[in-house]
Amino acid sequence: MDELLHIEGVSGGYGPVTVLRDVDLTVSEGEVVVVLGANGAGKTTLLRAICGEIATQGTLRFDGSDLPRAPERVARVGIAHVPQGRGTFSELTTEENLRLGAVLRKDSEVRADIDHWCEVFPRLGERREQAAGSMSGGEQQMLAIARAMMLRPTLLLLDEPSLGLAPLITKDLFERLGRLNQEDGLTVLVVEQNANLALDIGHRGYVLETGQVVASGPAQELRHDDAIRKAYLGF
Amino acid sequence: MDFNLFIQFVLNGIGNGAVYGSIALALVLIFRSTGLLNLAQGEMALFSTYFAWWLTSQGLSIFVAIPITIVVSMAGGAVIERMLIRPVSGEGKSPLNVLIVMLGMFLAFNALAQLIFSDTAEPMPKPWPTNSSPGDPVGRSQVVELADIRISWSVIALVIALLIECLILYVLFQRTTVGLKLRAVASNAGSARLVGINSSAMLMLGWALAAGLGALAGTLVAADRGSVSPGLMVVVVVFAFSGAALGGFDSPVGAVVGGMIVAIAEALTIGYVDFLSGIELVVPFGIILLVLLVRPTGLFGRKVVERV
Numbered sequence: 001m002d003e004l005l006h007i008e009g010v011s012g013g014y015g016p017v018t019v020l021r022d023v024d025l026t027v028s029e030g031e032v033v034v035v036l037g038a039n040g041a042g043k044t045t046l047l048r049a050i051c052g053e054i055a056t057q058g059t060l061r062f063d064g065s066d067l068p069r070a071p072e073r074v075a076r077v078g079i080a081h082v083p084q085g086r087g088t089f090s091e092l093t094t095e096e097n098l099r100l101g102a103v104l105r106k107d108s109e110v111r112a113d114i115d116h117w118c119e120v121f122p123r124l125g126e127r128r129e130q131a132a133g134s135m136s137g138g139e140q141q142m143l144a145i146a147r148a149m150m151l152r153p154t155l156l157l158l159d160e161p162s163l164g165l166a167p168l169i170t171k172d173l174f175e176r177l178g179r180l181n182q183e184d185g186l187t188v189l190v191v192e193q194n195a196n197l198a199l200d201i202g203h204r205g206y207v208l209e210t211g212q213v214v215a216s217g218p219a220q221e222l223r224h225d226d227a228i229r230k231a232y233l234g235f
Numbered sequence: 236m237d238f239n240l241f242i243q244f245v246l247n248g249i250g251n252g253a254v255y256g257s258i259a260l261a262l263v264l265i266f267r268s269t270g271l272l273n274l275a276q277g278e279m280a281l282f283s284t285y286f287a288w289w290l291t292s293q294g295l296s297i298f299v300a301i302p303i304t305i306v307v308s309m310a311g312g313a314v315i316e317r318m319l320i321r322p323v324s325g326e327g328k329s330p331l332n333v334l335i336v337m338l339g340m341f342l343a344f345n346a347l348a349q350l351i352f353s354d355t356a357e358p359m360p361k362p363w364p365t366n367s368s369p370g371d372p373v374g375r376s377q378v379v380e381l382a383d384i385r386i387s388w389s390v391i392a393l394v395i396a397l398l399i400e401c402l403i404l405y406v407l408f409q410r411t412t413v414g415l416k417l418r419a420v421a422s423n424a425g426s427a428r429l430v431g432i433n434s435s436a437m438l439m440l441g442w443a444l445a446a447g448l449g450a451l452a453g454t455l456v457a458a459d460r461g462s463v464s465p466g467l468m469v470v471v472v473v474f475a476f477s478g479a480a481l482g483g484f485d486s487p488v489g490a491v492v493g494g495m496i497v498a499i500a501e502a503l504t505i506g507y508v509d510f511l512s513g514i515e516l517v518v519p520f521g522i523i524l525l526v527l528l529v530r531p532t533g534l535f536g537r538k539v540v541e542r543v
């Protein structure tokens with residue numbers, strides 16, 4: 001498998017506060033990579049570092065070239081980011097949100113893609129003209145993912161998709177993500193507290209602790225590592 | 236009550252309301268992208284208006300001067316955003332910084348207009364039909380008579396200008412991709428960047444639009460009053476602020492409706508409430524106070540319903 005995202009020795013944070021310390025991480029094409037860790041471990045910061053939302057030191061390469069250091073230019077290289085809290089445009093309709101996901105695309109299939117995602121997520125199809133902010137948490141999370149997919153991304157970054165969702169909806173969401181990976185070959189880097197669900201669809205995983213990678217390996221190994229199970233998986 | 240006279244007062248109000256509405260629209264455009272009221276909006280427009288006068292004093296027709304002024308002002312608005320606003324705004328910086336810069340611009344543009352162009356009242360030609368009148372270099376607005384009602388061409392022209400502005404903004408915001416991007420940045424700047432929108436370009440565009448609107452409104456109000464003077468925009472902008480507050484600072488429709496309500500209230504007060512003559516400013520503010528007590532987001536302002 002070709003290496004898509006290559007992170008080496010990356011540190012970064014907010015102003016004088018360093019959150020990430022010397023992080024190494026790779027994501028290969030077609031993989032689902034899971035980043036686990038407690039609150040405050042730096043998971044969200046890691047995704048923000050990839051997107052150029054915060055200043056970083058170290059090597060961040062994507063598909064062989066250096067990653068640009070501004071979010072709008074990271075989107076141009078084919079990385080879509082579903083931020084924590086979903087980041088939908090509350091005042092705009094479902095359809096407008098989806099159109100905005102494809103704002104960088106120049107092809108003529110945007111309309112067809114909107115129809116496609118409204119079929120994949122029928123709840124969105126029923127709410128095409130509804131303001132995103134008035135939809136339920138689960139619907140908004142689906143919208144956020146569909147909007148990210150409208151970019152036709154090479155890599156999808158997901159920040160805690162389960163946050164604030166009911167367990168059944170979370171389960172459904174991860175099943176859909178797993179299918180997108182298996183059927184469409186979507187590459188995903190997902191940050192998640194709900195380690196079980198994430199490891200179900202993940203190929204490999206990393207464990208972050210106070211901004212450092214403390215463990216990494218195939219999903220099944222992480223799942224059966226006693227220390228990790230106790231600390232993060234809760235069983 | 237003399238019904239014709241009442242209509243006459245309302246018509247006067249509508250003419251002013253078109254101007255207040257235009258400036259309020261400009262305020263709303265900037266508020267939606269920065270979350271701040273552009274204190275300098277009126278004085279930016281004053282500078283543009285003096286520029287338009289200067290063009291006419293060089294022999295240009297007012298019909299040529301207005302489009303040139305709008306284009307130059309839009310470029311100026313974009314430059315202001317990039318050179319003055321952007322360096323002091325951004326994540327982690329207090330919005331008060333921007334407010335202080337706006338305050339500085341408020342003082343600077345008035346002074347610069349006087350320094351560069353003129354510090355006295357200068358005649359502004361009317362871009363609508365006029366009759367010449369002795370002692371009045373720009374003439375008086377012609378009047379259209381409908382039944383017993385006399386409508387000044389200035390009211391017609393101001394309303395037409397407002398309608399054209401609204402149409403252009405509606406098409407831009409609701410029917411174009413650029414407009415969708417502008418709304419996305421106003422709604423969630425961080426997410427807008429994540430989907431690949433160059434939000435700084437959109438901010439510049441917002442300032443350019445606001446400056447262009449202000450330029451048109453300033454020139455037309457000067458033409459209506461017959462002249463441009465350094466104090467021209469002071470009262471206008473106070474009413475525009477009130478109109479925007481009444482309509483809701485995030486609502487373009489609210490800006491126009493709010494501007495109209497404030498102006499008609501002003502006109503009727505001048506017409507009917509003798510003991511308030513001279514301080515008729517208090518009436519629109521009284522109305523605003525009442526409305527905001529009942530609806531703090533303004534008449535059209537949306538309290539965004541957000542489910543989590």
